[in-house]
Amino acid sequence: MNGFYKINKTNEKNINFIHEVAEVCVLAGKILLENGAETFRVEDTMNRLAQSFSVHEAQSFVTPTGIVFAIEGRDVTQLVRITRRGTNLRKVSEVNSLSRQVAEGGAQIEEIHRRLKHIDRIVNTYPEWLQILAAAAASSCFLIMFLGRWGDILPAFIAGGAGQAGTIYFHRLTKVKFFSEFMSSILVGLIAVLSVRIGMGLELNKIIIGAVMPLVPGVPITNAVRDVMAGDLVSGLSKSAEAGLTAFAIGIGIAFALALY
Amino acid sequence: MKVNELGIIITFLIQSMTSFIATCAFGIIYNIPRKPLIHGGLIGAIAWLIYFFLYQWNGNDFVATFAASFVIALTSQIFARLYKNPVIVYSVAGIIPLVPGGLTYTVMSRVVGDHYDMAIHLAEKAFVLSGAIAMGLIFAEVLYQIFKKNFFDKVKKLNTGVTFSRK
Numbered sequence: 001m002n003g004f005y006k007i008n009k010t011n012e013k014n015i016n017f018i019h020e021v022a023e024v025c026v027l028a029g030k031i032l033l034e035n036g037a038e039t040f041r042v043e044d045t046m047n048r049l050a051q052s053f054s055v056h057e058a059q060s061f062v063t064p065t066g067i068v069f070a071i072e073g074r075d076v077t078q079l080v081r082i083t084r085r086g087t088n089l090r091k092v093s094e095v096n097s098l099s100r101q102v103a104e105g106g107a108q109i110e111e112i113h114r115r116l117k118h119i120d121r122i123v124n125t126y127p128e129w130l131q132i133l134a135a136a137a138a139s140s141c142f143l144i145m146f147l148g149r150w151g152d153i154l155p156a157f158i159a160g161g162a163g164q165a166g167t168i169y170f171h172r173l174t175k176v177k178f179f180s181e182f183m184s185s186i187l188v189g190l191i192a193v194l195s196v197r198i199g200m201g202l203e204l205n206k207i208i209i210g211a212v213m214p215l216v217p218g219v220p221i222t223n224a225v226r227d228v229m230a231g232d233l234v235s236g237l238s239k240s241a242e243a244g245l246t247a248f249a250i251g252i253g254i255a256f257a258l259a260l261y
Numbered sequence: 262m263k264v265n266e267l268g269i270i271i272t273f274l275i276q277s278m279t280s281f282i283a284t285c286a287f288g289i290i291y292n293i294p295r296k297p298l299i300h301g302g303l304i305g306a307i308a309w310l311i312y313f314f315l316y317q318w319n320g321n322d323f324v325a326t327f328a329a330s331f332v333i334a335l336t337s338q339i340f341a342r343l344y345k346n347p348v349i350v351y352s353v354a355g356i357i358p359l360v361p362g363g364l365t366y367t368v369m370s371r372v373v374g375d376h377y378d379m380a381i382h383l384a385e386k387a388f389v390l391s392g393a394i395a396m397g398l399i400f401a402e403v404l405y406q407i408f409k410k411n412f413f414d415k416v417k418k419l420n421t422g423v424t425f426s427r428k
Contacts, residue, residue, distance in 0.1 A: 015409070037348060088292045089350050096347045125292045134286035141283035143308065145276060146363060164290070205370075209363040214290060218360035219353055225395035251369035258373050 018074050020109055021053045026078045027116045028206030029060065029067045033097050036087035036219070039235040041195055042067070045099050053109060054103045063235045064242070085242075087219065091218065094119050136215040140212045148206035155195035159211035163188040178213050181215060181249040188212055189257020196261075204261070208254060217246040273310070279359060280309035287354040297350045300340050305355035308333045310397050313358060323393050330397030338405045354399070361390040 013255065025046045032042045036080020042062045046069060050058035057072035069075040093219060101107055125131075140153045148156070166184030174180060192208045196199035220243035230237030269380035284305025286297040314320055337351035364387040370379040 036349070036353075037347065041347065041349070087353075089347075089353065090292050093297070093346050093350055094292060097345065098347060126289050131290050134289035137282045138290075138411075140285035141279040141286070142358070143375045144279045145283065145313075145358060205366070209366050212366065213357065213362050214287070214359075214394075216360060216362040216365065218362070221360065221391050222356055222394050222398070225392055226398055229395055229399050247365060250363065251354050251372070254366065255369050257372040258370060 015074075017053075017109070018055065018071060018076055020113065021050055021055050022069060022071060022076045022078050024053075024109060024113050024116060025049045025060070026067060026069050026080050027059065027113070027120065028095050029062065029069065030080050030082065030100065031091055031116065031120050032061065033067065033082050034062070035091040036085070036089060037092045038223055039064075039232045040230055045095070047081045049099055049102060052099075052107075055115055062232075064238050082202065088125060090124055091119055100109070102139075130170070132161050133162045135164030139211045143206055143210035146206060146209060148210060149202050150211075152201050152203055152207050155192060155201035156207050156210040159188045159191040159195070159207060160214055162191055163211055164214050178245060179245055182206055182253045185212060185215055185250040185253030186256050188215070189254045190260070193257055193261045212250060212254065215250050217243040220246065276313050279305050282308040283307075283358060284354045288328065288355050291353055293350050293354065296342075297344070297346050300344070301351045301354045304333055304351055305310055305358065306342070308334070308355050309358050326348045326390050326393040327397045330356060330394040331401050332397075334398040334401030335405065338401065355400075356394060357389075359394055361387040364390065414419055 007238055013018070026098065028049055029042050029046045032045060037045075040061050045062045046060040046062075046067075047058050050056075055071055057074075057077060059070050061068040065082055066076070068078045069079075095116070098112065098119070102112055121197055126134075134156045137160075140157040143151070143152055143156040163184050166187045170180035170183045171177075188211045189208060192201065192204055193213060195207065196204045201207050224236050224240035224243055225234075227233075227239060230236075281302045285298055285302035285303075288301050293301060300377045308329040311332055312325045315325040315328055319325075333352050333355040334348075337348050337355075340346075340351045341348040364383055368387065369385045371383065373379075
């Protein structure tokens, strides 16, 4: 009787532990995926985390819109839906160093869980004015890199900053990404056209190319092609759909502004 | 001749400075922590200089894009190993200048002007160029993996007498 009770007791403890491992892995995967890590990196991190807690039969399947995580031989399967996808690489890097720490051993699972929740919750982005300033500076630098004229720096600076400010503002207004990208690229196009009209800018093409660069989905496109090449076919195709839609929104917005010119 | 050399040096300085600033600025938009931001800026500047001068030299943008993204991925792997950060933190901002944004813009302006044949022609080219970026990234990664398997693991084996395999 006593022995039976003991076995049951340890089993229960074990099951709780397995559940917590699954929760930790899925939370780490969710943070990584929401903040712009690559698909295989998310899967790899989740599997390694599970292995570090000596759960060796973990399987994970990651797509841009959801994560499935299961532990073989146990009744543990977790599914997480991902609705928000942005790029915040500081969080990616924090989760990475946490998982590295776990792999070195000696970490308590409760502690890791608590710290992951903390990383998930806090907002640790650079201030918005700095992001806008960065976009503006990047736009005018791109103008020079693409061999534009020095006189066009100011219009590119203004248009690029306005584009980033528009993205932040419209994104707060609506969660439909297509709309916010469309509106901010219209803003960029209109400012560029206006600057040429009043004689402040000279080459319309170069100004627009420079100023639209912060909006262009360069990373999603590259990651999409890369995922397909690496064998993550589902996420590669869905990412390229998303990137194509973004490029389309920007193109239509710019076309709209050009039609006015 | 003297003037020409001076011009090249000035172009070199201007291009390296602007690409460094632009890459760092993109790092700020992507919210990269401060130290990898500077390293990423350096990687981006080197890659852009390779792209720029290779393109000026032989005019083939596929080769130039491929070479630049290859260098980005390789140096990012090295930095990531040295400073224990994910690779994407270093590579992401450097890729941005290589993305054929200007070409995509031209495609759109051709579409607006009802020149669909030109637009599709250029869109194909933009697609191939983004393929070149991805190929450069994958090649560098594969090369790094092979190198690691044949070099680092052997060193570990020599040091400890047992083979380590993480997987």
